[in-house]
Amino acid sequence: MSNRTEDSGQPMTDRLFATERNPEDFRFDASVARVFPDMIRRSVPGYTTIIPMIEVITEQYVQPGSNCYDLGCSLGASTLAMRHGIPYRDCTLVGVDNSSDMLERCQHHIALDDHELPVTLRCEDVQTTELSKASVTTLNFTLQFVEPPQREALLQRIADATLPGGVLILSEKIRFETDFEQDTQTCLHHEFKRANGYSDLEISQKRAAIENIMIPETLAKHRSRLQAVGFDEVLVWYQCFNFVSMLAIKKA
Numbered sequence: 309m310s311n312r313t314e315d316s317g318q319p320m321t322d323r324l325f326a327t328e329r330n331p332e333d334f335r336f337d338a339s340v341a342r343v344f345p346d347m348i349r350r351s352v353p354g355y356t357t358i359i360p361m362i363e364v365i366t367e368q369y370v371q372p373g374s375n376c377y378d379l380g381c382s383l384g385a386s387t388l389a390m391r392h393g394i395p396y397r398d399c400t401l402v403g404v405d406n407s408s409d410m411l412e413r414c415q416h417h418i419a420l421d422d423h424e425l426p427v428t429l430r431c432e433d434v435q436t437t438e439l440s441k442a443s444v445t446t447l448n449f450t451l452q453f454v455e456p457p458q459r460e461a462l463l464q465r466i467a468d469a470t471l472p473g474g475v476l477i478l479s480e481k482i483r484f485e486t487d488f489e490q491d492t493q494t495c496l497h498h499e500f501k502r503a504n505g506y507s508d509l510e511i512s513q514k515r516a517a518i519e520n521i522m523i524p525e526t527l528a529k530h531r532s533r534l535q536a537v538g539f540d541e542v543l544v545w546y547q548c549f550n551f552v553s554m555l556a557i558k559k560a
């Protein structure tokens with residue numbers, strides 16, 4: 309089956325792992341950026357529910373005169389959800405990603421979205437990007453790509469930059485405490501991918517490509533670290549199989 313071309317104006321189908329390829333770590337390069345909306349929708353159970361809920365959560369917690377950050381913004385799906393949830397003209401919205409291929413396309417998506425709140429895009433590492441006066445920060449499936457020993461420092465910087473009453477929306481693929489649950493949830497995730505048209509070869513090659521660079525942790529680990537860096541409450545507001553979204557709240 310041939311892929312749809314960009315010239316047709318149709319969304320591109322992810323066939324990146326459809327033929328046998330050399331084992332190589334996954335990278336957010338131009339070929340991934342081209343098919344990313346299709347890839348993430350067919351690969352992450354709940355993604356299409358989480359995105360509109362990021363708008364709802366943003367609207368609930370955004371504060372006038374504050375900054376909002378989307379860390380690991382990719383093509384801007386979570387950024388635009390945040391934008392639509394911000395009713396104040398004196399807020400700033402910043403999207404950060406270290407893939408220039410992603411950000412180039414993100415810029416385009418933002419320009420097509422007719423809305424008055426400007427979006428600033430930074431091609432930077434989320435670990436060093438400047439953060440301050442934050443009411444809503446989103447890490448929608450980004451922390452899992454940061455090396456585990458670096459994760460606490462990033463979350464500490466976010467917590468320190470978060471205003472009283474502010475939040476972090478943290479979505480992650482998680483791992484489970486027991487082998488039984490880990491195997492069962494992984495199997496269900498693979499069935500979800502199969503139902504979305506991925507073959508066994510695509511599933512196994514993608515799994516090998518992400519295993520060294522995308523490292524899931526347990527919910528208990530996420531909770532205790534979020535509390536250790538200064539968030540007062542951590543709740544799970546969404547879960548489908550091994551994909552979870554948490555809300556970490558700093559009390560007012």
Ligand SMILES: Nc1ncnc2c1ncn2[C@@H]1O[C@H](C[S@+](CC[C@H]([NH3+])C(=O)[O-])CC(=O)[O-])[C@@H](O)[C@H]1O
Pocket residue numbers: 336348379380381382383384385386387404405406407410432433434435447448449450453454
């Ligand atoms: N250290 C880093 N610094 C900056 N960017 C990074 C880093 N590590 C990874 N990224 C970026 O984080 C994004 C993760 S995708 C986010 C989806 C989006 N939030 C969405 O709601 O559509 C999730 C996924 O592919 O599963 C990619 O664009 C990377 O370039």
Ligand SMILES: O=C(O)C(=O)Cc1ccccc1
Pocket residue numbers: 347348351352481514515518522
């Ligand atoms: O595809 C998978 O199996 C995943 O776990 C999610 C994913 C989605 C997009 C890029 C990398 C990983």
